[in-house]
Every structure is written in structure tokens, then in C-alpha cells.
Amino acid sequence: MKFVVFFVATFLVASQCYGASFRSFPLQMPTGYGDGASHDDVRCASWRLAVESLNIQSFETIPEECVAYIANYIEGGQYQSDSKTANQQVFFYARELQVQDNDVVIFNVDGTALSNIPYYSQHGYGSEKFNSTRYDEEFVNKSDAPALPETLKNYNKLLDLGFKIIFLTGRLTDKKAVTEANLRKAGFHTWEKLILKDPSNNQKAQEYKVAERKKLMQQGYRIVANVADQWTSLRGANKAIRTFKLPNPMYSIQ
């Protein structure tokens, strides 16, 4: 009953805050999977798992019937728990290593170090098509994003262990000042490098990150871990000794 009450409450709150982009949908739809599980939530959970396990490699917007499910996932506690578990695994792995002077852990920025939930909660949790101008104006340029709390905890623990931190982001170099300001404001007080993308660089996300990691290795760094919410940050060559996928069912960067 608690679950039902909780879900209805979340649904009501969500339907208030979505604004124009919110579409309600029938909660009960047959899936043919038996008595207890005949609703969209089951299928939306499968869709989310397929994204997180890389069976779905790209999507433009989340499925329309999954908006309330994703809102509930993000705001209801499961997302933070998933984020915590992923970050814990980074730490459990890292603390077993003999730290060397040139050891780095790479973190992505948006959706990994800095939370863009404040933006996405106002834009349908991924159900609106991404608009980079609006994202920059309403989110990036304000330098006001909070840290993803579990990433910040992990970041501090990794620094304590002696690892250097490198932020590698698809944000363009003209966002360097606002990004630095935001990272500091959110509590990320130190880093070895903050790598942003040159506006003249036409590489796709994965290709760009592979190339930047190659440069880091040529500079003598050992990339012990690579932490990101997008598989495009974690795939391809020079990917680090281990990669860690933070949850993100809201968007897909190619």
C-alpha cells in the first residue's frame, strides 16, 4: 500500500511539475507476463535495463509511455541507490590498487559529476528532444548544478586514496570558466585536468574521448578507472583498466 501511495504521490507531483511536456497514460496495460506485472512499469523497467546494459545503443527521446516511470525512478530513490552502488564499486576496486604517482580516475561531467536532474525534471525527463541552446542557457551557463551526491563522496574518497582526478567532458572549450565555477561550487575542489572539446573538433563523442584518453596515456598517465553515465564515454580503445557505468535513462549521447 505504501508503494501504491508513494507512486500515486509521485505521479501527482510529477504531473504538476512537467508543464506542457507531460502526457498522462494508462497505468494498467496488459503485457502478457502474468497476474502481478501487467502494466507499463514492467516494460519501462525492461527498456531502462536495455539502455543500461547497452542492448539499446541510442535513443532520441524516452518512450512516451515511460515518462511517469522514469520520473518516479529518478525522484523516488532508486536512481540515487543505483548511483551509490555504481560509485561504491569504483571505490571497492580502487582501494585494492597500489596507487602510483601517475594514476588517474576519469570522470565525465554532466550526469556524472554534476547533476542535470534540475534541468531534465523541467523538460520531461528525456521525453523532450534535446535542445543544446536551451540546455546551455538554462543549465550550463548558470554554473549552478549540484553535485551528484554519490559521485562527490566517491571523488573525495579517491582523492584520499591518492588518485588524481581528470574531468573529461563533451562540453566545448568556451564553457571552461562556467564549468570550473560549477565544479568548485558543487564541491569538486581539485583536479589534475579538465578536458573540454574544441569547437572545431567534429569527432563524435566516443571518438573524441578515445583520442583524449590516448593523449593522456601518451603523457604517462595510467587510467585506472573511467566513470561515466554514457556508454559512448566508456567504449572504444584506451578505455581504462576498468570502466563504471553510472545510471542514466534520460538521454543518449552519440
Next chain:
Amino acid sequence: MKFVVFFVATFLVASQCYGASFRSFPLQMPTGYGDGASHDDVRCASWRLAVESLNIQSFETIPEECVAYIANYIEGGQYQSDSKTANQQVFFYARELQVQDNDVVIFNVDGTALSNIPYYSQHGYGSEKFNSTRYDEEFVNKSDAPALPETLKNYNKLLDLGFKIIFLTGRLTDKKAVTEANLRKAGFHTWEKLILKDPSNNQKAQEYKVAERKKLMQQGYRIVANVADQWTSLRGANKAIRTFKLPNPMYSIQ
């Protein structure tokens, strides 16, 4: 309410059928993640996601507090839905290809083509340490495993599209006859090859599968997809144009 009733029902049924390996646990434990989500289910869902997204690379047994959660996941409909979504993604990808004569799709056997839920449901859904003698005696040698229904559907569709199917399994060559008999009985009526492991081969799972895929490529096959429930089947070199991870939170093969 339906959810609660369903969960309690599943729990009661599960507690009957586990036998000695079943341990009950408190359903409500604080996680600090807010009102509605303060129970083990949230953490067990995070653990499962970490396994499926490769943040946890290996485990010997599932966490003790997650037995009822995993039982409910497997038997309650979500597992079948996840299996369906993963298999659908294979088909959606494959149907866009121009099929060539030497195109193959690789399927793993246990937990991918053949369901070992009948075995694991009698052995704590992964909470008992794996016993290969018992697994062979009670499961493999009986040739009686049902197909994973969504894999069988997908298999038939891929054959219709013109793809050849290769089964690549860690089962040893002395299990060839019982495996062939079981595949046929379960509805897998044709295959290009069934590759089993030589008993003298000491390679670990991933190394063995990389080597076998290399042989297939040297024989002129194009591996368009590789479908398995274990990441060790899907990682390393020669891994196919695309890989697809079927759900399996019960065990981890190294």
C-alpha cells in the same frame, strides 16, 4: 495493493520451495533514500543493475538479503520481460542487415537458449555456491531444460531472416549428445555448429570464447551478433558486430 499482494504471495510460495537454502529477511530496512523506498528491494535492484551493466564483474553467490528479491524478479514477470526486450533488440538490429551467406548469430546455451531456472529455483536462485557435479546430474544430463521462450521466438525469426545460428557453450564435449538432445527437445531444431569446450582446454570462459570466435572468423563467418547472459561471453576480441546481454542476476561465470 495488487503489488503488495503479489509480492507477499510470491514470498510465501518462494519460502515453501527453497528448502534448506532459504533464509527469510526483514522486508523493511532503512537505506536513507527517502520515504517510499526504504527497503532491501531498492538495494537489491541496484545490485542487479550493477551486475547487468558490468559494474560488478563477478560474484560467487547473490547477496543473502536479495534472495526473495531475485526469486520475485525471476518468477514474477520482470525477468521474462527483460529477456523479451533484449531478444527484440537483437531482431530489430538483425532485420536491418543485408543477410550474407556466411552471416551467423552466436547464442550461448545455458541461461540463454536453455532455461536453467528449473535448477536454480531448487537451489536458492544463486544463493547456493555452484556445484558443477550436481548441476550436471540434476540438470545437464537430463536433457529436459525448456527453452527460454523469448530466445526461441527470436531464434526462429533470425532463421527466417536467413541467418545461421551457432551455439557456443562452456559445456564440455562429453555433454554433446545430451546438449543436442535438449536443444532439439526445447525446439531449437537446426544449427550451423554447436561448439563445446574440450576437457583438456584450461582457458577461462572469456579466453575460450574469444579463441572460438576467432576460429569462426578465420573460417569465413561474419559474426553479426553475439547473444549471451554472461559478460564473459560478450567481451574481449572478435566479439561480433553487436553483442546483446540477456538478463541473469543468479550467477557469474569467470
